[in-house]
Amino acid sequence: MKRIAVVGSIYRYLSHVQHIADRFLVGYPSGGVWHRPDMKVVSLYIDQKPEGDLSEKRASEFGFKVYPSIAEALRCGGNSLAVDAVLLIVEHGNYPRNEKGQVLYPRHEFFRQCVEVFEKDGRAVPVYNDKHLSWNFEKAKWMVDAAKRLKFPLLAGSSLPVTWRLPDIELPYNCEIEDALMVGVGGSDPMDYHALEAMQCMIERRKGGATGVRSVQMIEGDAVWKAGEEGRWSKDLLRSALSRSDTLEGYTVEDGRTQDLVGNGQLPKLVKNPSAYFIEHNDGLKTTLLMLNGALRDFNFAAQVRGIGLQSCQFLLTPVPNVTYSACLVSKIEEMFATGRAPYPAERTLIVSGMLESCLTSRVQGGQHLETPHLAVRYKAPKQSHHARG
Numbered sequence: 001m002k003r004i005a006v007v008g009s010i011y012r013y014l015s016h017v018q019h020i021a022d023r024f025l026v027g028y029p030s031g032g033v034w035h036r037p038d039m040k041v042v043s044l045y046i047d048q049k050p051e052g053d054l055s056e057k058r059a060s061e062f063g064f065k066v067y068p069s070i071a072e073a074l075r076c077g078g079n080s081l082a083v084d085a086v087l088l089i090v091e092h093g094n095y096p097r098n099e100k101g102q103v104l105y106p107r108h109e110f111f112r113q114c115v116e117v118f119e120k121d122g123r124a125v126p127v128y129n130d131k132h133l134s135w136n137f138e139k140a141k142w143m144v145d146a147a148k149r150l151k152f153p154l155l156a157g158s159s160l161p162v163t164w165r166l167p168d169i170e171l172p173y174n175c176e177i178e179d180a181l182m183v184g185v186g187g188s189d190p191m192d193y194h195a196l197e198a199m200q201c202m203i204e205r206r207k208g209g210a211t212g213v214r215s216v217q218m219i220e221g222d223a224v225w226k227a228g229e230e231g232r233w234s235k236d237l238l239r240s241a242l243s244r245s246d247t248l249e250g251y252t253v254e255d256g257r258t259q260d261l262v263g264n265g266q267l268p269k270l271v272k273n274p275s276a277y278f279i280e281h282n283d284g285l286k287t288t289l290l291m292l293n294g295a296l297r298d299f300n301f302a303a304q305v306r307g308i309g310l311q312s313c314q315f316l317l318t319p320v321p322n323v324t325y326s327a328c329l330v331s332k333i334e335e336m337f338a339t340g341r342a343p344y345p346a347e348r349t350l351i352v353s354g355m356l357e358s359c360l361t362s363r364v365q366g367g368q369h370l371e372t373p374h375l376a377v378r379y380k381a382p383k384q385s386h387h388a389r390g
Contacts, residue, residue: 009093124152156349161201247297
């Protein structure tokens with residue numbers, strides 16, 4: 001039975017540690033049955049314990065120990081690495097923000113402490129890192145490079161690439177994408193990461209794979225609508241993406257009517273502060289993320305694919321408290337822990353972490369267009385789709 005150490009920021013109701021670690025403790029639904037991983041949480045390190053902390057309660061109920069340091073958790077209080085895998089979940093908690101609005105979660109710092117144990121003890125084990133690798137691209141790159149250097153599998157990212165899609169589509173492998181657009185909602189840094197990652201998991205299947213990012217720009221306010229009128233983002237793609245939404249605001253909630261938010265002029269009335277993220281990739285593909293708080297409450301994607309036409313879908317986020325889409329992610333983490341192979345590359349998370357940081361830099365610099373030669377991250381997506389189907 002695989003032994004798991006959990007390293008996290010906070011462990012309370014609806015935190016990411018609770019969503020993920022609890023599923024290794026009690027199981028989760030998978031393919032219409034209840035699944036219990038053949039794995040055991042044996043140790044825990046938690047950085048902060050606010051009101052509602054569950055760490056000691058879970059430790060008492062499930063028979064593991066809470067340790068005062070990451071190294072002790074990985075060694076289970078002994079002198080050498082005593083676990084077979086690490087869940088690194090640093091999301092939520094009281095951490096500072098920088099001038100770009102990024103929460104300075106210590107993911108890199110916690111990961112580095114794990115690597116130091118691996119190096120000192122002469123053995124490395126698989127690591128799952130929740131969401132961004134780091135708020136800083138160089139720190140994120142160090143993490144990916146360290147995993148390669150020590151030859152341990154690294155899985156990173158969030159639930160959106162592996163949740164259900166409505167409709168259930170996958171872009172053909174080696175397809176030619178002419179244009180792509182993602183529409184999402186939420187605050188900058190936590191939720192735009194989700195949207196960029198969801199778009200990346202779709203476009204990485206194009207001919208030539210992911211080639212890195214040449215430049216970015218982030219604009220806000222009325223400039224977003226002006227950019228649409230000028231053709232910088234596609235109204236047809238936005239209309240297609242919004243057609244997949246189940247949460248349109250405005251007339252739809254006022255009197256139940258269906259509506260074309262692009263054509264009826266309601267978007268500027270509903271969205272008080274729109275944001276547009278323009279990404280130019282090294283192979284020439286240009287993609288757009290629109291964050292439209294006030295118009296909808298879900299995440300939707302659309303692309304124009306040569307020879308096929310418009311393709312679009314919603315990334316399904318099921319409601320609390322079960323948030324069963326996180327079970328889709330846990331199944332991939334469990335797969336890596338069991339096989340020693342990550343089902344998809346950490347470079348996806350690396351490039352998304354870098355895109356987001358650069359876009360937020362553009363924003364604080366007044367929406368400047370920024371060249372990004374440092375984002376020359378290349379990788380090939382797996383041919384097998386990993387989003388949920390059952």
